Amino acid sequence: MTADFVHGGNVYEAARTSGRASNRFVDFSASINPLGPSPVAVRALRHSLPQLIHYPDPDCVTLRLALAERWRLASDQIVVGNGSSELIHLLPRALGIRHALLIGPTFSEYARAVALAGGKVSYLHARRSEDYRPPLELVLQAVRRSRRPVDTIFLCNPNSPTGQAVPAESVRKLVQAAARRRLRVVVDETFVEYCADRSVLCDARRSANLLVLRSFTKFYAMPALRLGYLVGAAPLIQLIRSLQPPWSVNMPAQAYAVAALGDRRYVGRSLAYMQRERTSFVMNLMALPGVRVYPSEANFLLLELPASRSARVCAATLARQGLLIRDCSSVPGLNRRTVRVAVRRLVQNRRLTAALRQWLGGQA
Numbered sequence: 001m002t003a004d005f006v007h008g009g010n011v012y013e014a015a016r017t018s019g020r021a022s023n024r025f026v027d028f029s030a031s032i033n034p035l036g037p038s039p040v041a042v043r044a045l046r047h048s049l050p051q052l053i054h055y056p057d058p059d060c061v062t063l064r065l066a067l068a069e070r071w072r073l074a075s076d077q078i079v080v081g082n083g084s085s086e087l088i089h090l091l092p093r094a095l096g097i098r099h100a101l102l103i104g105p106t107f108s109e110y111a112r113a114v115a116l117a118g119g120k121v122s123y124l125h126a127r128r129s130e131d132y133r134p135p136l137e138l139v140l141q142a143v144r145r146s147r148r149p150v151d152t153i154f155l156c157n158p159n160s161p162t163g164q165a166v167p168a169e170s171v172r173k174l175v176q177a178a179a180r181r182r183l184r185v186v187v188d189e190t191f192v193e194y195c196a197d198r199s200v201l202c203d204a205r206r207s208a209n210l211l212v213l214r215s216f217t218k219f220y221a222m223p224a225l226r227l228g229y230l231v232g233a234a235p236l237i238q239l240i241r242s243l244q245p246p247w248s249v250n251m252p253a254q255a256y257a258v259a260a261l262g263d264r265r266y267v268g269r270s271l272a273y274m275q276r277e278r279t280s281f282v283m284n285l286m287a288l289p290g291v292r293v294y295p296s297e298a299n300f301l302l303l304e305l306p307a308s309r310s311a312r313v314c315a316a317t318l319a320r321q322g323l324l325i326r327d328c329s330s331v332p333g334l335n336r337r338t339v340r341v342a343v344r345r346l347v348q349n350r351r352l353t354a355a356l357r358q359w360l361g362g363q364a
């Protein structure tokens with residue numbers, strides 16, 4: 001994997017390079033619900049284990065029906081994938097994307113998927129001076145003037161790794177303007193559970209040019225099980241399903257997801273916890289000398305280190321102490337002092353803050 005497409009969450013590589021066991025790292029580099037998996041869903045997963053001797057349902061029927069009921073969509077408007085990453089990689093081939101516009105700085109897999117399918121990518125980057133607020137007005141202008149002969153726009157909302165979210169109404173305007181120019185809009189809502197009023201998922205009932213991606217791996221804390229889904233117009237969804245390898249979504253993941261959807265208590269606890277802990281983590285990080293903390297509506301924070309410091313050295317130093325953070329210096333549109341940290345449990349967040357304070361107080 002090249003430097004441009006590095007991801008967080010690789011505790012195995014950290015263990016191999018450090019000699020420390022993988023379970024002895026505190027992983028701030030992947031943004032997973034700090035409360036861990038839904039207990040109700042873990043129970044369902046355990047109950048499903050006798051089914052290991054059968055192939056999983058290749059059509060994920062029970063899960064698609066549950067999702068259809070939740071979002072009041074038809075089940076043929078939903079395709080389930082082995083993580084939303086699988087769907088991101090099926091999209092360019094299914095849609096025949098030749099030129100995508102990415103609203104950056106953003107998740108690297110959109111660019112990789114489009115490039116692997118032979119398409120071209122252009123970026124419209126959010127500005128640091130605007131706290132990396134996604135520049136939807138500029139995108140709208142570009143769409144209206146058709147200056148960029150793109151066929152598909154990718155928007156991540158809330159955006160990773162910057163954390164900002166745009167209002168649903170602004171996304172709707174973009175989708176409508178794009179429809180007039182026959183452009184498709186893919187909205188990645190992988191972290192939207194933390195700001196549900198920003199979601200446009202239900203608009204997929206009527207907007208033929210809108211595709212919305214969701215993941216279970218972050219909010220429902222199951223990155224090792226893998227599960228994501230995509231919602232859109234039935235013919236497009238059918239096309240994507242036709243390209244998918246059979247049985248790509250395993251049975252324990254399907255059982256977990258169906259039960260997780262019904263665990264409203266877990267959702268409430270997770271949201272309340274994040275609201276509280278993110279606020280106090282932000283305040284503690286803002287008190288570090290020269291550190292800039294960007295606004296976030298998700299379960300992670302983008303930080304900029306002081307001018308003399310580098311994200312690469314910071315990440316390497318903390319890794320030696322068993323703390324993994326995401327060095328964002330290779331993300332197009334961000335500078336070499338930028339890192340992303342997940343909001344985790346209070347004690348872990350305090351440990352990270354203390355380690356950063358110590359590093360910032362020492363030699364560069």
Ligand SMILES: Cc1ncc(COP(=O)(O)O)c(C=O)c1O
Nearest residue numbers: 083084085107160190215217228
């Ligand atoms: C914005 C965004 N979208 C999609 C994904 C892929 O998630 P998964 O394949 O685990 O569903 C990630 C993972 O980091 C992400 O950050």
